[in-house]
Structures are given as structure tokens and as C-alpha cells.
Amino acid sequence: xxxxxxxxxxxxxxxxxxxxxxxxxxxxxxxxxxxxxxxxxxxxxxxxxxxxxxxxxxxxxxxxxxxxxxxxxxxxxxxxxxxxxxxxxxxxxxxxxxxxxxxxxxxxxxxxxxxxxxxxxxxxxxxxxxxxxxxxxxxxxxxxxxxxxxxxxxxxxxxxxxxxxxxxxxxxxxxxxxxxxxxxxxxxxxxxxxxxxxxxxxxxxxxxxxxxxxxxxxxxxxxxxxxxxxxxxxxxxxxxxxxxxxxxxxxxxxxxxxxxxxxxxxxxxxxxxxxxxxxxxxxxxxxxxxxxxxxxxxxxxxxxxxxxxxxxxxxxxxxxxxxxxxxxxxxxxxxxxxxxxxxxxxxxxxxxxxxxxxxxxxxxxxxxxxxxxxxxxxxxxxxxxxxxxxxxxxxxxxxxxxxxxxxxxxxxxxxxxxxxxxxxxxxxxxxxxxxxxxxxxxxxxxxxxxxxxxxxxxxxxxxxxxxxxxxxxxxxxxxxxxxxxxxxxxxxxxxxxxxxxxxxxxxxxxxxxxxxxxxxxxxxxxxxxxxxxxxxxxxxxxxxxxxxxxxxxxxxxxxxxxxxxxxxxxxxxxxxxxxxxxxxxxxxxxxxxxxxxxxxxxxxxxxxxxxxxxxxxxxxxxxxxxxxxxxxxxxxxxxxxxxxxxxxxxxxxxxxxxxxxxxxxxxxxxxxxxxxxxxxxxxxxxxxxxxxxxxxxxxxxxxxxxxxxxxxxxxxxxxxxxxxxxxxxxxxxxxxxxxxxxxxxxxxxxxxxxxxxxxxxxxx
Numbered sequence: 001x002x003x004x005x006x007x008x009x010x011x012x013x014x015x016x017x018x019x020x021x022x023x024x025x026x027x028x029x030x031x032x033x034x035x036x037x038x039x040x041x042x043x044x045x046x047x048x049x050x051x052x053x054x055x056x057x058x059x060x061x062x063x064x065x066x067x068x069x070x071x072x073x074x075x076x077x078x079x080x081x082x083x084x085x086x087x088x089x090x091x092x093x094x095x096x097x098x099x100x101x102x103x104x105x106x107x108x109x110x111x112x113x114x115x116x117x118x119x120x121x122x123x124x125x126x127x128x129x130x131x132x133x134x135x136x137x138x139x140x141x142x143x144x145x146x147x148x149x150x151x152x153x154x155x156x157x158x159x160x161x162x163x164x165x166x167x168x169x170x171x172x173x174x175x176x177x178x179x180x181x182x183x184x185x186x187x188x189x190x191x192x193x194x195x196x197x198x199x200x201x202x203x204x205x206x207x208x209x210x211x212x213x214x215x216x217x218x219x220x221x222x223x224x225x226x227x228x229x230x231x232x233x234x235x236x237x238x239x240x241x242x243x244x245x246x247x248x249x250x251x252x253x254x255x256x257x258x259x260x261x262x263x264x265x266x267x268x269x270x271x272x273x274x275x276x277x278x279x280x281x282x283x284x285x286x287x288x289x290x291x292x293x294x295x296x297x298x299x300x301x302x303x304x305x306x307x308x309x310x311x312x313x314x315x316x317x318x319x320x321x322x323x324x325x326x327x328x329x330x331x332x333x334x335x336x337x338x339x340x341x342x343x344x345x346x347x348x349x350x351x352x353x354x355x356x357x358x359x360x361x362x363x364x365x366x367x368x369x370x371x372x373x374x375x376x377x378x379x380x381x382x383x384x385x386x387x388x389x390x391x392x393x394x395x396x397x398x399x400x401x402x403x404x405x406x407x408x409x410x411x412x413x414x415x416x417x418x419x420x421x422x423x424x425x426x427x428x429x430x431x432x433x434x435x436x437x438x439x440x441x442x443x444x445x446x447x448x449x450x451x452x453x454x455x456x457x458x459x460x461x462x463x464x465x466x467x468x469x470x471x472x473x474x475x476x477x478x479x480x481x482x483x484x485x486x487x488x489x490x491x492x493x494x495x496x497x498x499x500x501x502x503x504x505x506x507x508x509x510x511x512x513x514x515x516x517x518x519x520x521x522x523x524x525x526x527x528x529x530x531x532x533x534x535x536x537x538x539x540x541x542x543x544x545x546x547x548x549x550x551x552x553x554x555x556x557x558x559x560x561x562x563x564x565x566x567x568x569x570x571x572x573x574x575x576x577x578x579x580x581x582x583x584x585x586x587x588x589x590x591x592x593x594x595x596x597x598x599x600x601x602x603x604x605x606x607x608x609x610x611x612x613x614x615x616x617x618x619x620x621x622x623x624x625x626x627x628x629x630x631x632x633x634x635x636x637x638x639x640x641x642x643x644x645x646x647x648x649x650x651x652x653x654x655x656x657x658x659x660x661x662x663x664x665x666x667x668x669x670x671x672x673x674x675x676x677x678x679x680x681x682x683x684x685x686x687x688x689x690x691x692x693x694x695x696x697x698x699x700x701x702x703x704x705x706x707x708x709x710x711x712x713x714x715x716x717x718x719x720x721x722x723x724x725x726x727x728x729x730x731x732x733x734x735x736x737x738x739x740x741x742x743x744x745x746x747x748x749x750x751x752x753x754x755x756x757x758x759x760x761x762x763x764x
Contacts, residue, residue, distance in 0.1 A: 020256065020257050022658075023257035023261065025261070025264070026261065026658045027257065027258055027260075027261025027265065027309070028260075028261045028262075028264035028267075028268055031261060031262050031269075031301055031305055034301060035266065035269040035297075036269060036276055038300075039273070039291035039293055039297075042290070042292055042293065042294065043277075043286045043291045043292075046287075047152045047153060047284070047286065050152050051152035052181045053105055053180050053181055055079070072098075072100040072102060072179075073098025073100045074098075074178050075094055075095070075110070075176070075177050075178070075180075076094065076096075076097065076163075076168045076169050076174055076175075077094055077174065078092070078093040078168060078616060079093075079173075080093075080173070080616075080618055080619065081619055082137065083619050083621060084129075084157070084604060084607075085604070088157065089159065090156070091161065092158070093163055093168055093171070093174075093616065094110060094161070094162060094163070094168075095164060095165040095167065095168040095169065097165050102177065102180050103180075104180050105147075105149050106148070106149050106150025107144060107146055107147070107150070108144070110162060111143050111160060111161065111162030112162050113140075113162050113163050113164045113167070114162065115141060115142070115143040116138055116142055116143065116160060117143055117160045118142055119145070119146045119150075120145055120151075121155045122157040123142065123145055130601075132608060133601060133604035133608055134604065136608050136612055137608045137611040140162075143162075146158055152284060153284035154285055154286075155284060171616035172617065233249070236249070251314070254309040254310050255306050255310055257309065258305055258306040258309035259306055262301060262305050262306065265301070265305075273288055277290070277291055335390055336389075336390050337387065338387060340383045340386065343379055343380035343383050344376070344377060344381065344384050344706065346380070347375070347377035347380050348373075348377070348706070348710065348713070350369075350372055350376060351374075351713035351714060351717065352713055354369050354713075355713040355716040359717045366718070369717075370714065370717075370718075374435075374710065377706060378428065381424075381428060381431055381703055381706065384702070385420035385699055386416045386419075387416075388698050388702055389417075389419045389420040389698070389699070390412070390413065390416040391698070392412065392695055392697075393409050393413040393416060394409075394413070396408060396409040404687050405686075407683075408687045408688075408694070409690075411691055412691055412694060412695070419691060419695045420699060421659065422659035422695075423692070423695055423741070424655075425654075425659075426655070426656055426737075426741055427696075427702075428703070430700055430737070431706060431707045432707070433733075434706075434707025434726075434734075435707045435708075435710050435714075436711075437711075437726045438708045438724075439714060441724055441725075441726045441727065441730070442715050442724040443715075457598065457624035458597065458598040458603075458622065459533055459622060460606050460607060460610070460620050460621070460622050461591060461593050461620065461623060461626070462591065462592045462593075462611075463552065463590070463591050463617075463618070464591070464614065464617055489588055490512075490586055490587065490588065491510055491585075491592060493585075495609065495610075495613045499594055499606055499610075502596075502602055504602025505595070505606060506532060507531075507594075508529065508532070508533075508593070508594050508595075509525060509526070509530055509533040509536060509592070510529065510585075510589050510591070510593075511525050511548055511589070511591035511593070512524045513587055513588040513589070515587070519549075521550075522548070522549050523547075523549070523590045523591065524546070524548070524579055524587065525539075525546050525548045525574070526545060527539035527543050527546055530548075533593045533595040535569065535570055535593070535595065535623055536548070536550060536569050536593055537571065537573065538571070539573070539574055540575055540576050542576070544576075544581045545577045545581045546574040546575060547574060547576075550591060551569070592620075594606045594620075607619070607620045653740075653744060656741055656745070657744050657747075660692065660744065660745050664751050664752060671752065681753060684752060685749050685752060688749065689746070692745045693745070696738065696742070697738070700734070704734060708726070711723055
């Protein structure tokens, strides 16, 4: 029977060839999407592994996952970040204490004092950017290029700078390490703004969001021309074939199409891999090799999809019952029952429980808490869909005033499962889009936009955290006898003079430590200087010195998401201080603020002067950059959500097109008979439109409502905030998606005239 099945599939004439080709193409698209999803997960893990050395060196749980080993000479290590033109530069300062100090990955040996290694992207920037804007921050000369094994992404900006131990050992945040992690799950992907544990939760939801539409698409593709196959299999039973033999033939036909589709899907994946690698899913693009497939991934797709195709073919034969005499009859199944909404309600109940009781404290606990809820909701929409379609059919029948509506209602009531199956992919995509949009819009709205306007974006701020640093130019020699100078010291006049000499700098303000401050963070400022940096506020009338409490922190990710620290200081009036302005320059500096004209050259030159003077105290950032840095996590979530939504809609659109075409093909005989009885073609078109539109609109409303409700429960459980309305844009996008979906259905209507002619009824 396997040989017969192959002959019928491959040599069954033009109709069989077309059916095989269309099914294979549809399966290829679904397999390609699924492979891209799996490869994306592997790519994120690969990025995380290569970026592990930039976070917590020497703390890896396994010695095998480290560069170096205990017992060696320690390496003085200081890791921080810098910025240039809106890009993040990962900066690592190192100093060897002996010949066996560990070496970071990607470089042949440790840089000597006055040398550095830079990534290829940063090397290109250093060659094309004036030294006063970038290169002077690092000093010395470039000894080489950091290799790919240490780069999370092709465009990663990373620099490893060598120092003498006495320069670095007392720097704030420095540590001695005996090994450097080269793998581990605790890393943060450079530039992504998300930890590996956070990405695990995001990937679990994203994989679930894409898995169901892809499976629905593959199932729809393998059911093409199901009615025609049922008739052929009934004829085989009439000729004496047993049910088992018929099942074998059906399995062979489905397997051939699925295997061809799987092979084409792998080819599609490898063809699209360079394009997908350029998508910054984590905030940075991938190396093409990162988007690889494990043996388990390959086996899962290569074996799982054909098995799914065979199962779908067997399910398609459920409505064909063959009597011992070989007479086939089609049986109308029992209507769906209301119990189908139970999984949907259970999913809402799970999320509702955690919204009331609070989420678990660990990342693993959060994944275990929310994943089952969203899984139940996703499966619940699939299970409850036929019941919703049946409810729509009953409403349509009661309100019908024309024959088209009556016929459409009758056909919907006859098989609501098939009607919902055609639109199920789009419904799941709408659910995913509603959840993602509701969460992201709420986080953005609750966090708020950075205050201060252009003045905040044009004001560069360097905060001193205290501790010893390398002396800046102009520091008195007495203070550098040990090769060190305290950060809690006055800013040298030479540094201030270099800042003021930069073209585009409009003012420089130094906030000094208040020796008599009643609370931490309070400083003193010269009113003459403050007048030149309006983003920090202004002094009370007549004051020459003021007490100032600047706040540049914009926290995020807590229950009070973004509500603290986002107030603008522009226009704030600081009270006068009883302190002689002439004595302020002798006080330790807490903050240096530089107001510029907003040009990149002025900003970067000022940043370079500050970082060259204080190289170990972190990067100087504009007030706007500080706010943007705090919003990095939200921005990344929004980007990932957009990728998932677009992928889901693409899969759903393909699934809808395949299902609509398959539905017409399966119903060509009854439609042909209706045309022979005198039913006009335009009436049949109305029937098809109503039959597709009713379950689509009802299920879409349920998906959108469920998605927004689930988003609200998740936000309450995870962040303690209420759902914000997605806004007009979202609802217009949903409406546009439904209109496009109806357009896809309408695009299949021209086939109706070709497949319902008199010759079709005669041949059938």
C-alpha cells in the first residue's frame, strides 16, 4: 500500500501534483518560521555566552567555563561602560600583577600600560573620529583587535585597556580576579539591557506565541483538498480496500508533501539566515553562525512535522464512515459545548491569582507562574473557538433576512470547527499582539518621557562616586606621591578651562560637597555657574551660592515603575546658601555639568575631556541619555514584541490564505450543484464572505478582549501597575488587520467561478 500511495501522490495527474506542490510550499513556510524561532533562541544563548566575560569575571560556577584558573597571579579588573554618539562602549581596564595573570578572551595577551585592544567596530570608529572626540579618552596606542570569540555581536564596541597595577588597584569598583568567565547564564548581553534570566522569560513567551500559529499553519497546509481525498478514499473502500489500507495511503500522501515541505523549509531558513542575523532581537545583530540549529532542533522539525502531517490526515478522515457495502456517507458532528471555554477561564484564573497574591520572587518562579497561565489562554482560544463560531452561526441565523445569510449560518452550524480553523492563526496573532501591546504601552506610559526637553539632552553630567583615581592633569604633585589622587577633591582649573574652551560649550557648573549637609546628596553650587546650565535649575533671587540636591536617577522595574526621579530640574529654584562663593573651588567636587549647543562634536569633546581627567569614575552622560539608559529594558521589550507580532501576523496571513483556498476547493462540488440549480455566483460569494467573516469577527473580539485582560493581570502581578488603554493607533491597527484578512478571503473568490462550473459537477 505504500507503493500505491506513492504512485497516487506522485503520478495522480495534474490535480495531485498541484495539491502536492501547494501543500509542500505551505509546510515550507511554516517550517521556515519555526526554524527561525529556534535559531533565534540559540543565537541569543550564543550572544550571552560570548558576552559573559564582560560581567562578573571569575565568578563562573565551573572552572571549565573560565579563562584562567585559581592559583595564578591575580588580574586587577575594572569593567564599565562609555558612550559615543548614542552607542554603548564596553570598557575593561586591566593590570597584570604577574606573568600568569589570566587573559580575557579574544586577545593573545594582556595589553601593557599605555596599550589597548579594540573590537573591529570600535577600531573603525577610532580611525574615522577625531581623537579629541573619542580616542583621547583611552590614551596610548592600539596593540591589536579583539577577536570574534569575545564579541557578543558584529557591531559590539569593546575596548580592553592596559595599566600598571598601582594605577588601577585602588580605583572605585576594581577587583582582583584569578579567572575570567567565558560562559554562564548570569551575563548581560552587551547593549541589550536585559539579563539572561529576563530573556529566558521573554523567550518562553515568544516561543509559545509563535509555536501555536506555526502549528496551526502546518495543520491547515496538510489538510488541503481534504474533502476530495475523502471521496477518493471512499471509492477505494468501495473497491475493497480495508480501513487500515486507506489510512496507509492517506499517511503516505501527507508524508510526501510534509517531507518535501520540510526540506524546502530548511532551504528557506538557510537562505534567510543572513537577513535574520541582521535583526537586532537583543538590541544587537547576530553573527550568522549564531543562528544555528542543534541536533535536537533538527530532529524535532524533521520528524515532528511529518508526524503532525500524518496525524492531520488521519483526523481529516473522521467524518467519513464507510459501511460494509462500501457506501460512504458524511456525518455531521455534535455541536460544540460550552465546556470549551473552561481552559480560557482557567488561564485567566491563574493570572488573576498572581495579580491578587503577587508574583514569585525568583525568575524561575515567575516563569513557572506565568507560563501555564498564558499557555492555558492560548490553548483556550483554540479550544473555545468552535463554540464561538457556533454561537455566531446561531446569531446569524436568527437575524438573517436574505438567502446568503441563511445558507452561511447553516454551513457554519454544520461544521463550526472547520470555519474556526481557517481563522485560528489570525486569532492567536491578535491575542499575542494584544498582550504585547497592552504590556508595552502601559510600561512606557507609566515610566513617562524624560523631562527637561532640549536642555536635558544638551547637558552633560559627570557624577563622582568617590574613591581614589588616577590623577588628572593639573593635580598638585603632592597629591600624587603614591601615584593616586582622591576623587573627592576639587576639579583642577585646567580641566575646567579645557571644557570652557570647547566650541559649542555654553557653560560649566561644578556641584561641590556640602561640608555641613544634613542629608546625603546635598551640594553647593555657584549661582554664576548655575545660570549657564539651566537644566539644573536656578538660584533664588539675589543669591550668590545655593544649596542643591540634584537627582539624575530614573529607576525602573520596581512596583513604583518609573515614578521616582523623573522630575525635571529645569525651572527649579534652589535656596540660597550661607557659603562664600570664593571658597567653593576648594571643596570636593560631586558633579560636573556641561551645557552644550547640542552638537555631537561639543558633547563628545566634553565627554572626552571629563573621562580623560577621571578615567575610572564611569561615563559622563547627558540627562537625556540617563533617562534613555533607564528605559533600555522597556525599549528592548517593545522591540522583541514587535518582532513576535510581525512574525505571528505573517504566519497567520499565510494560514488564512491557505485555509481559504482549501475551503473553496473542498466545497466545489456542493457549490457547483447550487449553481446548477440557478443560484447566482454573487450569492455564493456572499455566502463565503459571511461564512468566513462571522467567526473571524467574533473570535477576534474575544482574542483582543482576552489579550488586554491578560495583559492587565500580568502588569498587576509583575509590576503592580494598572493597564493603560493601548490608544487609537492599536485599535486602528486591529481594524486594518481585519480588513486585510477579509481582503485575503476576497482574493480567493475569483476561484469560485473556475471551480464551480457545470463540468465540475459532471466530473465529480
